[in-house]
Amino acid sequence: MNAAESFNLRLIPLLPFIGATILILFGRHFKRQTVVMIAAGAIAGAAFVAFTGFFQALPSVAEEGGLRDVVWTWIATGDLTVDLAFRMDALSGLLCLIITFIGFLIHLYSAGYMEHEPDYARFFAYLNLFCGSMLVLVLGDSMPVMFVGWEGVGLCSYLLIGFWYSETANASAGKKAFITNRVGDFGFLIGMFLVFQATGTLRFSEINALSTPTSALAVAYHGMPLAFWVGLCLFIGATGKSAQIPLYVWLPDAMAGPTPVSALIHAATMVTAGVYMVARLHALYVLAPAMLAIVALVGAATALFAAIIGFAQNDFKKVLAYSTVSQLGFMFAGVGTANFSSGVFHLYTHAFFKAGLFLCAGSVMHAMSGSGDITKMGGLRKLTPWTHGVFLVCWLAICGVPIFSGFFSKDAIVAGAFATEIFEKVHLGWVGPAVGSILLLAALGTSFYMSRLYFLVFSGPSRADHETQHHIHESPSIMVGPLVVLAIGAGLGGLVGIPGGLFGHPEWNLLGEWLTSAVGPELEVPHQTEVMFMGISTVLAIIGIVLARVFYGGGYREPARAFAAAAPGFVKLVRDKFRIDELYDAVIIKPIRQLSSFLFRVVDRVLIDQILVGGVAAITDLFGRLARTFQTGDGQRYMAWFAVGAAVLVFLASRPPLPSELKVNVSGTTVTVDASRAGRPSQRGLTYSFDFDDDGRPEVQGTSAEARYTYDKGGPHTIRVTVHDPRWHKESSITSKVDVGSGSNN
Amino acid sequence: MLPSFYYLCLSFALFVIGTAGILLRRNALIVLMGIELQLNAGNLAMLTYSRALGDEKGHAFAFLIIAIAAAEAAVGLAILVGLFRSRQTINLDEASLMKR
Numbered sequence: 001m002n003a004a005e006s007f008n009l010r011l012i013p014l015l016p017f018i019g020a021t022i023l024i025l026f027g028r029h030f031k032r033q034t035v036v037m038i039a040a041g042a043i044a045g046a047a048f049v050a051f052t053g054f055f056q057a058l059p060s061v062a063e064e065g066g067l068r069d070v071v072w073t074w075i076a077t078g079d080l081t082v083d084l085a086f087r088m089d090a091l092s093g094l095l096c097l098i099i100t101f102i103g104f105l106i107h108l109y110s111a112g113y114m115e116h117e118p119d120y121a122r123f124f125a126y127l128n129l130f131c132g133s134m135l136v137l138v139l140g141d142s143m144p145v146m147f148v149g150w151e152g153v154g155l156c157s158y159l160l161i162g163f164w165y166s167e168t169a170n171a172s173a174g175k176k177a178f179i180t181n182r183v184g185d186f187g188f189l190i191g192m193f194l195v196f197q198a199t200g201t202l203r204f205s206e207i208n209a210l211s212t213p214t215s216a217l218a219v220a221y222h223g224m225p226l227a228f229w230v231g232l233c234l235f236i237g238a239t240g241k242s243a244q245i246p247l248y249v250w251l252p253d254a255m256a257g258p259t260p261v262s263a264l265i266h267a268a269t270m271v272t273a274g275v276y277m278v279a280r281l282h283a284l285y286v287l288a289p290a291m292l293a294i295v296a297l298v299g300a301a302t303a304l305f306a307a308i309i310g311f312a313q314n315d316f317k318k319v320l321a322y323s324t325v326s327q328l329g330f331m332f333a334g335v336g337t338a339n340f341s342s343g344v345f346h347l348y349t350h351a352f353f354k355a356g357l358f359l360c361a362g363s364v365m366h367a368m369s370g371s372g373d374i375t376k377m378g379g380l381r382k383l384t385p386w387t388h389g390v391f392l393v394c395w396l397a398i399c400g401v402p403i404f405s406g407f408f409s410k411d412a413i414v415a416g417a418f419a420t421e422i423f424e425k426v427h428l429g430w431v432g433p434a435v436g437s438i439l440l441l442a443a444l445g446t447s448f449y450m451s452r453l454y455f456l457v458f459s460g461p462s463r464a465d466h467e468t469q470h471h472i473h474e475s476p477s478i479m480v481g482p483l484v485v486l487a488i489g490a491g492l493g494g495l496v497g498i499p500g501g502l503f504g505h506p507e508w509n510l511l512g513e514w515l516t517s518a519v520g521p522e523l524e525v526p527h528q529t530e531v532m533f534m535g536i537s538t539v540l541a542i543i544g545i546v547l548a549r550v551f552y553g554g555g556y557r558e559p560a561r562a563f564a565a566a567a568p569g570f571v572k573l574v575r576d577k578f579r580i581d582e583l584y585d586a587v588i589i590k591p592i593r594q595l596s597s598f599l600f601r602v603v604d605r606v607l608i609d610q611i612l613v614g615g616v617a618a619i620t621d622l623f624g625r626l627a628r629t630f631q632t633g634d635g636q637r638y639m640a641w642f643a644v645g646a647a648v649l650v651f652l653a654s655r656p657p658l659p660s661e662l663k664v665n666v667s668g669t670t671v672t673v674d675a676s677r678a679g680r681p682s683q684r685g686l687t688y689s690f691d692f693d694d695d696g697r698p699e700v701q702g703t704s705a706e707a708r709y710t711y712d713k714g715g716p717h718t719i720r721v722t723v724h725d726p727r728w729h730k731e732s733s734i735t736s737k738v739d740v741g742s743g744s745n746n
Numbered sequence: 747m748l749p750s751f752y753y754l755c756l757s758f759a760l761f762v763i764g765t766a767g768i769l770l771r772r773n774a775l776i777v778l779m780g781i782e783l784q785l786n787a788g789n790l791a792m793l794t795y796s797r798a799l800g801d802e803k804g805h806a807f808a809f810l811i812i813a814i815a816a817a818e819a820a821v822g823l824a825i826l827v828g829l830f831r832s833r834q835t836i837n838l839d840e841a842s843l844m845k846r
Contacts, residue, residue: 635838
């Protein structure tokens with residue numbers, strides 16, 4: 001066992017799973033403090049192992065593919081061998097740190113936030129289960145192991161969205177998330193099958209190593225390399241999990257879950273799984289630049305589209321949800337322009353500032369007696385100073401104000417989109433600049449809707465009713481503590497990834513350098529380009545903030561009202577999320593419902609229920625009714641039937657009488673046969689036919705039981721005598737062998 | 747000695763009378779008597795063939811059947827008593843419990 005395999009990676013997902021198991025089985029008997037101790041302790045343990053692995057064991061082996069821990073051989077059949085194995089390399093290690101660290105903070109926060117929740121233990125059990133599944137997802141060494149985690153986080157997402165399942169809306173939001181994800185998972189599975197068919201392996205390291213221009217993955221199939229189709233199928237999976245067009249619709253509804261869940265699952269970790277997967281299979285995607293173009297364009301389109309929807313949402317968490325969709329779009333645009341480290345960088349910064357924003361949302365809703373309606377907020381700056389401070393930092397980070405983390409990561413993506421040359425290979429050179437331009441617009445939008453949110457919530461006078469205003473209070477320190485840590489991360493976390501092109505110091509981009517071993521080197525962006533786009537995005541961020549200040553500074557201002565009055569239809573359309581849900585309802589759900597209804601009414605009810613099932617019953621019933629007419633319960637009638645039956649049997653079995661043996665008398669070649677029975681009166685009316693050579697043609701026929709015949713030549717013969725009873729149309733026959741040459745019968 | 751044929755005719759006649767009694771009469775006592783007639787018709791046929799074929803097995807069977815007939819009469823009469831106790835009649839039309 002060498003250094004790379006001696007580290008117990010399995011502990012990282014195992015600890016949360018143990019925590020979840022204990023809490024599910026015994027949690028309800030524990031005190032609240034005990035529940036938090038177990039849940040947070042499990043994550044803290046996982047975090048400790050992850051940090052130890054990352055900072056002590058990993059650096060020495062990162063270049064050789066990182067740490068690997070094989071637990072056991074999971075599947076071994078034919079050519080396929082799948083180990084239950086975990087791998088921590090530069091990429092999965094980073095994700096591990098994010099998950100365990102932010103997961104731990106959110107566990108702490110939840111301890112305060114869920115204080116009044118009766119189902120305390122169940123919540124923490126699910127949260128632990130989620131962390132374990134997510135860690136399996138990122139640490140999985142092969143696609144099936146990742147898929148287990150992939151499904152596991154989907155399940156936990158479903159369970160936690162519908163945590164307050166007694167309300168129908170929450171339960172159906174959970175179902176929507178789950179079903180939408182199933183659509184994507186189908187793509188993931190097909191992609192996995194294709195990969196196996198082409199490469200014969202499912203391990204990420206081997207797939208990436210086999211993704212060369214000469215491998216089976218590069219073979220053209222319907223005009224595109226196979227890698228394109230594999231990438232497409234996997235990307236469909238990613239659009240489901242990471243809420244991209246066209247499968248983004250579940251994420252805004254997922255806000256029905258408790259806010260810490262939104263922060264952890266639906267902002268910081270789970271939804272980034274799609275980005276992670278694309279980065280994980282970077283070599284495969286690079287093999288098909290056209291597929292990368294699709295990834296980048298879908299990402300950019302989602303970024304802009306979701307940002308626009310975010311303009312008009314009036315629910316705190318809905319704004320953040322569309323913001324998350326939009327930021328995920330940025331990440332996909334990043335990985336889609338073959339700028340993998342920038343996508344992962346944004347994933348990392350986003351995890352901090354978006355988790356911070358969501359936890360602020362929770363804190364604000366805590367203060368506002370549970371309401372998330374931003375039209376009824378305002379003036380929280382003085383009332384909840386800590387929350388305000390954290391929100392301020394996270395807001396500046398997501399807007400892309402320099403020095404804050406989002407600035408560096410967003411800029412790395414935008415500049416990378418303009419600088420990338422990967423699309424030239426497939427004559428799609430326009431994609432890079434197009435994606436970059438869309439992203440700049442989306443960045444402007446981001447800045448605007450986030451500033452709108454900030455001003456409406458924190459500035460000006462409060463618009464809440466008197467009762468609510470009276471109760472506004474800062475959250476307890478167990479909630480504020482994690483917020484402050486996240487704010488520090490959101491503020492300064494970007495400094496680990498200062499783009500090399502900015503100051504001409506590539507070594508300052510610690511993150512890009514670090515990820516080189518896992519996702520390839522950082523995209524090189526020329527100094528001028530870098531500086532230019534940093535300037536542009538800074539200007540855009542400030543324009544967005546100023547514009548929002550003009551519209552919403554201190555509450556709804558005159559320009560905002562005027563705009564809403566000037567284009568009420570448009571505002572309503574945006575507020576209704578462009579009615580995409582209604583479109584899906586009309587185009588997909590309704591036809592399926594109608595088809596189901598048709599199948600139910602015609603196939604199920606008529607064909608199966610009535611004709612097949614009912615038919616069998618009807619036939620049985622018919623025979624039953626017939627048979628029942630005999631079942632009178634009258635013993636004498638039974639006897640009568642018995643007598644009739646016995647008579648029929650006797651009739652069928654009866655045969656005209658014949659002796660058990662024919663009497664044959666031979667003299668020379670002449671034989672005399674007597675078929676009468678000894679001592680019995682011969683029955684009248686019987687006809688006897690004698691066939692002396694058994695050829696089917698009787699030589700003698702008549703009413704006499706005796707016959708005489710002379711053979712032409714000697715030798716053995718078979719004599720057959722048949723008796724016919726014309727009254728009952730019955731026959732019986734008997735045979736006998738004679739040898740006329742020897743002059744005796746047998 | 748009379749030919750076997752006449753004995754068989756008698757046996758047949760007895761059997762038919764017994765069967766008719768069983769099937770047509772509604773008095774359970776008469777039905778039991780019909781069964782006795784059938785058994786004895788069988789006995790007669792048994793003995794006739796035994797004599798005609800010179801085989802003694804028929805005699806043995808006849809004794810067996812007499813013993814069984816005695817047992818059957820005892821059991822049958824006991825059932826009749828039971829039936830009468832529960833229904834105050836031995837009319838078979840009243841005893842149609844087998845119907846349901």
